[in-house]
Structure formats: C-alpha cells, structure tokens
Amino acid sequence: MCTRIRPEDIPAPVIELCQTLARNGHRGWVVGGCLRDLLRGQPAADWDLATDARPERVAKIFPRVIPTGIQHGTVTVRHRGEGYEVTTLRGEGAYSDGRRPDHVEYVSDIREDLSRRDFTINAIAYDPVADALEDPFEGLRDLEARTIRAVGEPARRFSEDGLRVLRAARFAATLEFELDPATEAAIAPTLPTFQRVSAERVREEWLKAFKARAPSRAFEVMRRTGILAATYAELAELDDVRFAQALKAVDLAPRDPIVRLAALLYPLRQEAGLDDWLQRYRYANAERERVARLLRWAAPEASFEHAAEVRRFARQVGRPWLAEIAAFGIVVSEAFLGSTVQAERLAGQLRELVTQDTPLTTRELALDGRTLMSELALKPGPILGVLLDHLLELVLEDPARNTRESLLERARAEYDARRLSMDTAKE
Ligand code: ATP
Ligand code: MG
DSSP, rough: OOOOOOGGGGGGHHHHHHHHHHHHHHOOOEEEEHHHHHHHOOSSSOOEESSOOOHHHHHSSSSSSSEEEEGEEEEEEEEEEEEEEEEEEEEEOOOOOSSSOOOOOOOHHHHHHHHTTSBGGOOOOEEETEEEETTTTTTHHHHHHTEEEEESHHHHHHHOHHHHHHHHHHHHHHHHOOEEEHHHHHTTTHHHHHSSSOOOOOOOHHHHHHHHHOOOHHHHHHHHTTTTHHHHHHHSSHHHHHHHHHHHHHHSSOOHHHHHHHHGGGGGGTOHHHHHHHHHOOOHHHHHHHHHHHHHHHHTTOOOOHHHHHHHHHHHHHHGGHHHHHHHHHHIIIISSSHHHHHHHHHHHHHHHHTTTOOGGGGGGOOOOOHHHHHHHHSSHHHHHHHHHHHHHHHHGGGGGGHHHHHHHHHHHHHHHHHHHHHHOOO
C-alpha cells in the first residue's frame, strides 16, 4: 500500500479540474472511494471531487456542467469526454428520518466535510494542487490495518443514516477488510434505523456485495449483526450448516449478481414467499424469472440414463438457458452435496446435445406447421399443435425420425388414429 500520494498519481484531467478551481480562488480535493482505492493500489473507478466553491459558482467556472444532484450540492462537470461529480463541502445536517439529512448545509472546511462521511477509510481527501493530504480520522492507518471503522461515535452515525450498517457489511466483502469491534457492536442497537432504509438502497448494496470476489464476507457480517434478519428473516434463520453451504455456493458462482443471488437463495427454493421477497426488493420481472429458472432446474441430483431423458429435460429448460443451468448445477452440487460428479455428467450431456442440433421445440422440427396443414388438408385449429407436439415427442425419443417424410407419415397415422377414435366416440 502506498501511504504517500503524489500529484502524478492523479489522472491529468482530474488535476486540471482542481487547477481551474484554484485559478478561480477555490480548492478542489479528490475524495471518497476513488482516493481510498488509489491508496490501496487498486484502479479507481470514478473520480469524485469536493470543493469549497458553491454549486452555482462551479456552474459558472466550468463551461459544461449538468446539475445532477444540485439539491445535495453535487454537479457533474464534463471534461475531456468524461463526467466528474463535483460536490460542495457539506456539514453534518440533522437527520430526523434515518435516511437523508433534513437540509444541506455548506461549509468551507474540508475537515468538517470529512467528519460527516461514514468510515475513516472513506474520509480522506487530497488536494493535488497544494499536494496536501487530509486524514483527520486516521483513515490511512485503518487502510493499512484493513479495518472498517465509523467516523466518530458509531451508534450515533448509524442512527443518522440506516444504510451505513449495510455499507459496512458490503465493504467487508468488496475490500476484504474486517469491521472494527466497536463499529460492529453498534450495529445491533441501531437496526431500527436500518429497517427504515428503502428497498432500492438495500438492493443496490446487495448487488455491489455480489460483485466482490467472496460475497460471503458481507453476508456473514449481516447475519451475525442482525442486518440479514431485518432484510430476509428466513435466510437468516437457516441453520449454520445450510447457511455455510449457501455462502459457499455464492462464492463459487460466477460474478453475475443474479446467479449469485440464486445461489444464496437456493436453500429457500421451496418457500412460497421467495418471489414476493424478490418483488419487494425491486428485482425486475426478467431477473425474478431467471432466479426461478435457476432454482427450478439446477437439478443437482438428476441423473439421466437415457439420451432421450436428457433431451426431454433440455426441452423443458429451453435451449437458451442450458449452459447457465448446467454451470449453476455444478455450483450448487459442490456447495450443497460436496460432489459434482452427477452435475458434471449432466453438463457434458447437455453440451453434447447442443452441438447435435436436435430439435427442442416444434419450430425446430424438419416439418413445419404450414406444410403439415396443406399435406393433411387441415384447417387451422388445436389439432395442429397436438400433432406437432406428438412429432416432437417422437423426435426427442429418437432424433433420427426428424426428416420431412418420416414426420409426415407419422403425423398422418396419428391424425387418422385420432379421427377414428373421435368417430367411434360419436357412435
Ligand atoms: P464504491 O463507489 O466503491 O461503492 P464509495 O466509498 O465511493 O464506494 P459512494 O457511494 O460512491 O461509495 O460514496 C462516495 C463517498 O461518499 C464515500 O466514500 C463516503 O465518503 C461518502 N458516503 C457515501 N455514502 C455515505 C453515507 N451513507 N453516509 C456517509 N457518507 C457516505
Ligand atoms: Mg464511489
């Protein structure tokens, strides 16, 4: 870790913004997550700036400014093809709802601005023009020790904004840091404030946690502090063995947030309330369907002896999802059964099937509905679908039957048999 930041560590466009502020009698600091990540030697995603200039002043100083969050003092400055969030220094402000400060109060002291930030590692600022680092809460020491520590008195800070406890758990995973004991101890007593946090904000933190190398670190913190019980009681109440298996599945799953969510929820797949929970936490229809599909078809214990069984399974799952289901099956087998033998075998069978272009839907048959209608002189109606389903069944049983002639012959026979049985029924 580098504890000494130099101006050359900061990208040129960011320095230019700070220089422009300086030429206009103001100061600009690199602050928050980007500075933290830079100090950790990690690539910083987006560069956020703090300034002692008021938002109206920032808007006058720079030619291209978008008032993205002007009510909170934030504007986006466009510079050399990128957008930079520039936020005016803010003081504490009172929190009466546990969500947002009641009003925004601008200040001129960077240290006052840093004091309202959540964790010491997020409360460091650097002015590249003056080459001055501000670290009033010993965030550098905590970065070095890989510790998440609240700025100031943890219980008070967590009661101001209920999201902070969840951010602490999330950072435990994304940074692979530990919570300072006093900070962790303040979580349980402040959970009533966490309970008022909106579902959207909770969802965003979960999605960020799923991007970590090992999201389990966040969910372990959440479970032992009571955050998880406040968000999803049934998940928090799993016994220790099941919960550990679910966490193993999350870490093994690919870094796709929805696949990881499905892995976490795997032990609850039979629970009636699962989809309601997904809806409450604002998962989109496509995401809910994807979770349901993964949980329904993961089939870690499925073992198919006959190729026809594999084809029927594949037909039910649907061709576009086969690769994802097969991979997910291996993950849950490893985590919950401790063996991937069956799942690897099924994955191999499904891979083979995909390369063979065996029809899995009636539309993929060698005989289309239009030809079938004209050859058998059928009128449009349900019989057409019945015949095509019958043909698909026959082809799934034996793909060699998938030729136009063979299917036509079998469709004719089936049609005649059905007509005959209808005639007998009428008599
Ligand atoms: P990342 O972007 O990697 O998720 P970050 O620390 O940059 O992490 P942001 O949500 O982008 O997180 O916030 C930027 C900065 O704003 C933080 O570093 C922190 O200083 C401050 N901050 C964000 N959310 C809060 C909060 N709920 N309470 C207090 N300060 C906060
Ligand atoms: Mg950020």
